Amino acid sequence: MEINAVINGEKVKVTCHPNKRLIDFLREDMGIISVKEGCGEGECGACTVLLDGKAVTSCTILTGQIDGCEIMTVEGLDKIGELEPITESFVRNGAVQCGYCTPGMVISTKALLNANPNPTEEEIKIAIEGNLCRCTGYNKIENAIKDLKVKES
Amino acid sequence: MKTEFQYIGKRVERQDTADKVRGKTKYVGDMTRADMLYGKLLTSDKAHAKVTIDKTKAMMIKGVVAVFTNEDVPQTPYNSNQWFPGAATAEDEYVLHKIAKHVGDRIALVVGETPEAAEKGLNELVVFYDELPVVIGFEEAKKNETVIFGTSNLAFEKSLACGEISEGFDRADIIIEDSGSTPKVHHSAIENHSCLAEIDPFGNLVVWSPCQVVFQVQHIVAKALGIPYDKTRVIKTTIGGSFGGKGIPILEPVCAFAAIKLNRPVQIVMERKDSVAGTRSRNATIQKIRTGITKEGRIVAREIVSEFDGGAYLTNAAAVAMAFGKKAFRLYKIKDQKYTGRTYFTNTVPGGACRGYGSPQLHAVSEININNAAKAVGMDPVQFRILNAVDPQEFILGAKDDIGMPGIGNARIKDCLIQGSEAFDWENKKITVSSKNTNRFAYGIGVAAGVHGNGYHGGFPDYTNVDIQVMPDNRIMVKMGIHDLGCGTVLTMQQIAAEALSINPKSINVPQADTFTSPYDSAGTQASRVTFVNGGALKEAADLLKEKMITSYAKLFNCSVDAISMIDGTIGHEEGKKISYGELAILSEAKLETTLKIYLEYKSKGNPAVYAVSFAEVKVDKYTGLVEVIDLLAVQDAGQVINMTLAEGQVEGGAHMSVGMALSEEIKYDKQGNLKTENFSKYHLINAPSMPKVRTLFIQDGEPLGPYGAKSIGELAAVTPGPAVMNAINDALGTNISDYPATPERIIEALSRMRS
Numbered sequence: 055m056e057i058n059a060v061i062n063g064e065k066v067k068v069t070c071h072p073n074k075r076l077i078d079f080l081r082e083d084m085g086i087i088s089v090k091e092g093c094g095e096g097e098c099g100a101c102t103v104l105l106d107g108k109a110v111t112s113c114t115i116l117t118g119q120i121d122g123c124e125i126m127t128v129e130g131l132d133k134i135g136e137l138e139p140i141t142e143s144f145v146r147n148g149a150v151q152c153g154y155c156t157p158g159m160v161i162s163t164k165a166l167l168n169a170n171p172n173p174t175e176e177e178i179k180i181a182i183e184g185n186l187c188r189c190t191g192y193n194k195i196e197n198a199i200k201d202l203k204v205k206e207s
Numbered sequence: 208m209k210t211e212f213q214y215i216g217k218r219v220e221r222q223d224t225a226d227k228v229r230g231k232t233k234y235v236g237d238m239t240r241a242d243m244l245y246g247k248l249l250t251s252d253k254a255h256a257k258v259t260i261d262k263t264k265a266m267m268i269k270g271v272v273a274v275f276t277n278e279d280v281p282q283t284p285y286n287s288n289q290w291f292p293g294a295a296t297a298e299d300e301y302v303l304h305k306i307a308k309h310v311g312d313r314i315a316l317v318v319g320e321t322p323e324a325a326e327k328g329l330n331e332l333v334v335f336y337d338e339l340p341v342v343i344g345f346e347e348a349k350k351n352e353t354v355i356f357g358t359s360n361l362a363f364e365k366s367l368a369c370g371e372i373s374e375g376f377d378r379a380d381i382i383i384e385d386s387g388s389t390p391k392v393h394h395s396a397i398e399n400h401s402c403l404a405e406i407d408p409f410g411n412l413v414v415w416s417p418c419q420v421v422f423q424v425q426h427i428v429a430k431a432l433g434i435p436y437d438k439t440r441v442i443k444t445t446i447g448g449s450f451g452g453k454g455i456p457i458l459e460p461v462c463a464f465a466a467i468k469l470n471r472p473v474q475i476v477m478e479r480k481d482s483v484a485g486t487r488s489r490n491a492t493i494q495k496i497r498t499g500i501t502k503e504g505r506i507v508a509r510e511i512v513s514e515f516d517g518g519a520y521l522t523n524a525a526a527v528a529m530a531f532g533k534k535a536f537r538l539y540k541i542k543d544q545k546y547t548g549r550t551y552f553t554n555t556v557p558g559g560a561c562r563g564y565g566s567p568q569l570h571a572v573s574e575i576n577i578n579n580a581a582k583a584v585g586m587d588p589v590q591f592r593i594l595n596a597v598d599p600q601e602f603i604l605g606a607k608d609d610i611g612m613p614g615i616g617n618a619r620i621k622d623c624l625i626q627g628s629e630a631f632d633w634e635n636k637k638i639t640v641s642s643k644n645t646n647r648f649a650y651g652i653g654v655a656a657g658v659h660g661n662g663y664h665g666g667f668p669d670y671t672n673v674d675i676q677v678m679p680d681n682r683i684m685v686k687m688g689i690h691d692l693g694c695g696t697v698l699t700m701q702q703i704a705a706e707a708l709s710i711n712p713k714s715i716n717v718p719q720a721d722t723f724t725s726p727y728d729s730a731g732t733q734a735s736r737v738t739f740v741n742g743g744a745l746k747e748a749a750d751l752l753k754e755k756m757i758t759s760y761a762k763l764f765n766c767s768v769d770a771i772s773m774i775d776g777t778i779g780h781e782e783g784k785k786i787s788y789g790e791l792a793i794l795s796e797a798k799l800e801t802t803l804k805i806y807l808e809y810k811s812k813g814n815p816a817v818y819a820v821s822f823a824e825v826k827v828d829k830y831t832g833l834v835e836v837i838d839l840l841a842v843q844d845a846g847q848v849i850n851m852t853l854a855e856g857q858v859e860g861g862a863h864m865s866v867g868m869a870l871s872e873e874i875k876y877d878k879q880g881n882l883k884t885e886n887f888s889k890y891h892l893i894n895a896p897s898m899p900k901v902r903t904l905f906i907q908d909g910e911p912l913g914p915y916g917a918k919s920i921g922e923l924a925a926v927t928p929g930p931a932v933m934n935a936i937n938d939a940l941g942t943n944i945s946d947y948p949a950t951p952e953r954i955i956e957a958l959s960r961m962r963s
């Protein structure tokens with residue numbers, strides 16, 4: 055089937071089997087390697103992408119479902135200059151160890167901050183509840199997200 | 208007086224983080240090669256069976272290039288756990304297996320032009336399982352009705368002792384007995400196991416692996432395939448977590464075999480269910496502990512018997528039982544003590560290294576027993592531990608512990624207990640905690656101590672080689688066999704060399720292990736040896752390099768060595784010229800015919816103990832059995848922290864694993880050996896909302912043999928939080944739960960048992 059979508063800000067028109075998992079389409083057909091597979095069942099969040107601004111696990115979505123939609127990954131955020139503050143905060147807070155969960159965490163962070171620029175600690179935890187990290191114990195990731203809050207004057 | 212450091216202890220930022228955030232970092236699964244093939248492993252559906260595979264239909268699938276089974280691969284047995292060629296062990300594994308010994312055992316490899324082709328080929332394999340009787344659990348194993356390997360399912364047995372326990376127990380006023388168990392734990396690195404193998408233009412095999420010991424992978428691959436070691440190049444790639452799970456080669460031999468056979472690059476990436484079922488796990492244990500104490504609360508005797516579920520292959524049957532046992536003699540002063548460890552074969556996932564290697568299991572049950580001992584004499588559990596804990600050992604090179612192992616060194620366990628209980632507000636919480644109780648919720652506090660090591664010295668060869676060189680552009684190149692497992696090992700090494708040479712850590716390149724370019728390292732990144740042993744080696748090499756730089760400068764500028772100083776990448780004499788290290792390197796080559804470079808073979812000189820104490824407060828829902836950890840303080844005797852951010856990261860991440868073992872993580876099988884927890888929907892990792900904030904406290908009193916006083920942190924971090932949580936649960940409920948994990952079902956069951 056022909057898929058028309060906006061991926062990382064660019065209009066794409068490609069032919070793809072509609073039943074191909076979105077994660078495979080993004081990695082294999084689009085060369086977007088930040089989208090990682092950890093479980094293939096929607097349980098780890100390593101494959102999280104933004105679908106029309108909402109964080110979804112791309113291993114549980116089929117490519118046919120993104121026709122007419124907009125997909126954003128960390129590569130896209132980087133391109134439009136929206137990644138810099140997140141990168142800076144993750145580096146400063148030591149929020150990354152092996153880094154395998156990181157792109158997914160960043161996408162969940164972005165989805166949270168888009169909807170809620172001033173999240174509470176509780177809201178931060180809930181925003182990343184679907185993203186498993188085996189290395190950090192989440193503490194430093196939460197600190198990094200906290201630092202990104204719009205500072206109230 | 209404390210030395211002021213320029214880089215040690217500082218929160219230097221990691222240089223690999225930004226690329227990881229941007230998704231630019233390539234893991235093995237992200238690597239591609241022209242002409243690359245994709246391998247998919249067929250793993251066994253049955254726990255014990257003779258396997259016959261009909262490949263005909265699979266081979267007819269378009270894009271399937273080859274199907275390999277046991278009949279196609281060399282019949283040389285190996286033990287994947289053997290990390291150096293001289294390690295004595297029996298060998299019971301093959302590249303692919305004809306008799307599947309556990310669900311998830313590797314029985315065939317399908318290689319395709321695309322992942323889809325390989326997948327289709329896999330689905331078209333016709334597999335006949337001629338089922339054999341299955342051995343699940345200790346009882347079945349002990350019956351020996353079905354023997355998995357050799358003549359008995361008892362794979363290993365050994366005792367360790369000091370003094371004479373019968374005499375010790377005679378002196379005891381009270382004997383406290385406990386039994387308990389710990390489950391098989393899945394490492395749960397978020398990156399699944401993966402590997403890429405190819406042949407380079409010179410005909411060498413190149414294996415790209417997210418591994419912990421490149422020289423082990425080289426050894427196992429060369430041996431299993433009967434190819435020259437010197438033509439087997441293993442390169443450690445970026446790793447998406449390991450925790451011991453990727454320490455033992457699983458995919459490398461079969462991936463290398465396929466690449467050689469087909470003369471094309473082959474990549475294999477496992478799926479989660481195979482990572483759980485077909486790699487390695489923390490060994491499950493059942494334990495019995497007897498502790499004899501006096502009325503005054505002194506421990507006079509202890510006997511520990513622990514049995515280990517070794518799984519289907521020999522792997523670490525001996526190593527885990529010994530690692531567990533040795534630590535029992537290094538935490539408390541116990542004159543008469545005996546330990547017996549036994550490891551059994553079962554038709555389940557084989558055991559392997561898992562963060563803490565035996566320590567998490569030992570302290571899981573023994574620290575509950577210690578609490579019960581304190582209670583029996585009416586003592587506070589912190590005070591009871593302080594009374595019995597070991598004291599720092601005077602620094603003598605070659606010192607030994609009670610069972611002849613290397614001395615425990617500057618053991619600061621008492622500081623951990625004393626400073627930790629203050630920081631946690633233990634005394635106050637002890638009085639007030641139960642006042643929060645309601646009909647439904649019970650609150651409690653718990654403490655647990657633990658000990659771990661610093662490498663293999665005293666047990667196995669523990670040495671490494673370092674090649675360090677000043678480059679013409681004022682940068683430093685360090686070649687050594689290190690593997691960053693995500694913890695920041697590279698940065699740790701950069702900071703150590705930076706401190707010794709006074710140069711920005713960013714100017715130091717420490718490439719990761721590669722058997723063709725890294726000098727030999729005897730044991731890899733495991734056994735908590737890297738900071739202490741590799742870091743110790745690097746410091747010594749850097750100090751020697753500094754000496755060479757100073758003498759070179761003195762020769763070149765004809766001055767005495769005394770007033771030459773090296774600061775921030777510049778070397779100079781009080782009255783003379785200041786030049787960069789790079790300029791000195793250029794001059795040394797041009798005028799002195801020498802390279803500013805040191806090659807050092809460094810043998811570890813000790814294996815001091817490291818200590819940790821955790822304090823936890825929990826809130827238990829008596830209706831649902833759910834536990835919330837509301838406060839957690841982890842105290843570690845770290846000698847000297849090299850990088851505070853990295854150290855905290857280790858302790859916080861270790862707590863995640865340890866609290867998980869206490870509350871929810873468990874690999875489960877049914878009686879037929881079918882895996883019941885093959886994915887994260889059934890194997891429960893703690894997620895962000897359930898993870899407590901981890902408060903950290905480091906005791907930094909310096910370890911004489913460690914680089915700048917440093918000793919290990921990361922593995923020990925996964926030892927004490929779980930038992931502290933368990934003790935807190937028992938404190939809240941008045942129960943004595945000692946089977947891990949304390950799931951809601953177990954808690955409800957313990958409560959109803961108490962009521963009846």
Ligand code: FES
Pocket residue numbers: 090091092093094095096097098099100101102111112113114
């Ligand atoms: S790979 Fe998609 S959620 Fe784990």
Ligand code: FES
Pocket residue numbers: 149150151152153154155156186187188189190397447448693
């Ligand atoms: S940093 Fe390794 S899984 Fe999160």
